[in-house]
Amino acid sequence: MRIIVADCEAEYTGRLLARLPRARRVIMVKADESVLIFSEAGAYKPLNWMAAPCRFRETRLDDEDQTVADTDGEDAAAEKSDVDADTDQPDIDMDADVDADTDQPVSILQATALKSSDALVIRLYRVYSDESFDLGREPGLVKDGVEDNLQHLLAEQIGRIGHGARLVRREFPTPVGPVDIMAVDGQGRHVAIEIKRHGGVDGVEQLTRYVHFLNEDSTLRPVRGMFAAQTITPQARTLAASRGFECLILDYDDMKKEGETDLTLF
Amino acid sequence: MRIIVADCEAEYTGRLLARLPRARRVIMVKADESVLIFSEAGAYKPLNWMAAPCRFRETRLDDEDQTVADTDGEDAAAEKSDVDADTDQPDIDMDADVDADTDQPVSILQATALKSSDALVIRLYRVYSDESFDLGREPGLVKDGVEDNLQHLLAEQIGRIGHGARLVRREFPTPVGPVDIMAVDGQGRHVAIEIKRHGGVDGVEQLTRYVHFLNEDSTLRPVRGMFAAQTITPQARTLAASRGFECLILDYDDMKKEGETDLTLF
DNA sequence: GACTTGAGTTGGTTA
DNA sequence: TAACCAAGTCAAGTC
Numbered sequence: 258m259r260i261i262v263a264d265c266e267a268e269y270t271g272r273l274l275a276r277l278p279r280a281r282r283v284i285m286v287k288a289d290e291s292v293l294i295f296s297e298a299g300a301y302k303p304l305n306w307m308a309a310p311c312r313f314r315e316t317r318l319d320d321e322d323q324t325v326a327d328t329d330g331e332d333a334a335a336e337k338s339d340v341d342a343d344t345d346q347p348d349i350d351m352d353a354d355v356d357a358d359t360d361q362p363v364s365i366l367q368a369t370a371l372k373s374s375d376a377l378v379i380r381l382y383r384v385y386s387d388e389s390f391d392l393g394r395e396p397g398l399v400k401d402g403v404e405d406n407l408q409h410l411l412a413e414q415i416g417r418i419g420h421g422a423r424l425v426r427r428e429f430p431t432p433v434g435p436v437d438i439m440a441v442d443g444q445g446r447h448v449a450i451e452i453k454r455h456g457g458v459d460g461v462e463q464l465t466r467y468v469h470f471l472n473e474d475s476t477l478r479p480v481r482g483m484f485a486a487q488t489i490t491p492q493a494r495t496l497a498a499s500r501g502f503e504c505l506i507l508d509y510d511d512m513k514k515e516g517e518t519d520l521t522l523f
Numbered sequence: 524m525r526i527i528v529a530d531c532e533a534e535y536t537g538r539l540l541a542r543l544p545r546a547r548r549v550i551m552v553k554a555d556e557s558v559l560i561f562s563e564a565g566a567y568k569p570l571n572w573m574a575a576p577c578r579f580r581e582t583r584l585d586d587e588d589q590t591v592a593d594t595d596g597e598d599a600a601a602e603k604s605d606v607d608a609d610t611d612q613p614d615i616d617m618d619a620d621v622d623a624d625t626d627q628p629v630s631i632l633q634a635t636a637l638k639s640s641d642a643l644v645i646r647l648y649r650v651y652s653d654e655s656f657d658l659g660r661e662p663g664l665v666k667d668g669v670e671d672n673l674q675h676l677l678a679e680q681i682g683r684i685g686h687g688a689r690l691v692r693r694e695f696p697t698p699v700g701p702v703d704i705m706a707v708d709g710q711g712r713h714v715a716i717e718i719k720r721h722g723g724v725d726g727v728e729q730l731t732r733y734v735h736f737l738n739e740d741s742t743l744r745p746v747r748g749m750f751a752a753q754t755i756t757p758q759a760r761t762l763a764a765s766r767g768f769e770c771l772i773l774d775y776d777d778m779k780k781e782g783e784t785d786l787t788l789f
Numbered sequence: 790g791a792c793t794t795g796a797g798t799t800g801g802t803t804a
Numbered sequence: 805t806a807a808c809c810a811a812g813t814c815a816a817g818t819c
Contacts (some may be wrong), residue, residue: 258561272797275664285561299661299815301572302567396546432761478808568797574814756807758807
């Protein structure tokens with residue numbers, strides 16, 4: 258991971274053109290040669306970037322002889338220093354009085370996609386910091402509490418949709434994608450359940466497609482639709498009602514607790 | 524913008540739990556106190572983060588007296604150095620032989636959301652670099668959008684939907700939003716066209732809503748639906764067929780070429 | 790400010 | 805590998 262702080266311009270050409278006027282920004286070059294450009298503004302999305310797989314190339318213009326540093330794929334890591342910072346740039350007097358609009362870039366970074374003509378060109382005018390670090394392998398993120406969890410929990414606690422209900426299967430296949438949960442209610446009718454964390458109209462649309470197709474299957478007909486979520490927007494509620502679907506609010510903490518209780522029974 | 528390179532653990536609690544085991548990573552703290560955690564892996568999305576508005580708090584444990592550095596909102600920028608790097612950490616011998624699993628963190632970073640109970644806690648075990656930079660104002664990204672080009676091009680080359688077709692208008696209004704293109708085919712029937720770069724089932728749903736409303740207008744009825752995209756997924760194809768819509772694959776390069784040729788005629 | 794829609798989406802799972 | 809779907813999506817535009 259190389260981290261550069263510099264005054265720069267950037268231009269991305271690919272599916273669109275995206276230009277960044279000259280300003281001070283942070284540039285990250287990852288081990289796979291992908292490049293991200295950040296500013297203080299915005300959320301986690303960089304202003305501009307080049308996704309891997311790509312080729313990264315640097316052309317330095319501040320030496321008497323132009324030098325080209327070109328890291329090539331697998332050798333890139335080897336060329337980087339280990340943990341200790343490897344500061345390439347000497348101190349630069351950022352207060353020097355230089356015409357910001359007419360001076361020349363000291364370095365040009367180019368990242369070009371391997372499988373398309375996408376290109377990101379960054380012109381560096383002043384480099385305030387340029388350090389490389391070997392971060393090593395990322396052990397990975399462990400997540401808990403996403404829709405998948407809700408699905409598993411409701412499948413285990415299918416009684417929450419009504420007394421006497423039993424699970425048919427999760428991810429019940431249809432021609433337009435799998436229904437989150439298929440169950441049978443106390444009266445023996447099939448129930449197709451669409452689960453969302455936050456239920457909006459699109460989720461109701463999704464459920465509508467599923468129920469439509471399922472009701473064309475004479476072995477399943479009639480199929481009830483149920484929209485289950487931790488929160489459901491008023492619009493989704495209205496739409497669900499107009500389609501004849503029931504709504505079910507899921508209490509995640511409660512379900513989680515019950516899930517843990519179930520486990521302790523064995 | 525503060526950039527920290529450190530061995531760290533992190534845990535996000537909020538809409539979900541997301542835990543990062545101890546590893547070397549890059550931590551960015553922006554001027555608005557939002558926090559991003561990166562590794563070499565992945566694309567531009569950080570492994571974990573806290574979005575603004577939030578409060579950032581640091582507790583240092585490596586001094587004899589615990590010191591708490593607490594930057595509070597508007598004063599945050601003032602406490603940060605100007606451009607020159609402000610390295611808080613002395614050199615650390617990263618090769619020192621320390622039991623990685625039992626030693627204590629040297630610092631704890633906490634970012635808590637102001638309008639929810641979301642919290643991101645980062646425990647730093649070794650700090651390899653810790654520098655702050657004032658990036659100043661971001662002038663902003665300039666995008667030369669090229670993507671509704673498909674819409675413009677198909678409007679100009681409306682014959683692609685069938686011989687004798689003519690354009691009624693782009694962005695034809697309906698109560699549920701504008702249809703990308705309204706046209707009339709060789710037999711005088713109206714054709715509502717939904718355009719996507721990559722056609723999925725949601726696009727077909729969109730088209731369904733439009734056609735449903737348009738067919739309630741006796742001056743337009745009957746309205747054909749057409750789903751046009753550079754690529755269309757099999758499920759979208761199935762759904763479109765079941766709704767009686769035609770699919771049209773758009774060859775962007777070909778359309779672009781024809782568009783340029785048209786221009787040279789004048 | 791809430792909602793809708795698209796994104797150079799990114800990321801994960803399954804057929 | 806391709807397709808589909810969810811995301812702590814983000815971001816822009818509209819109502």
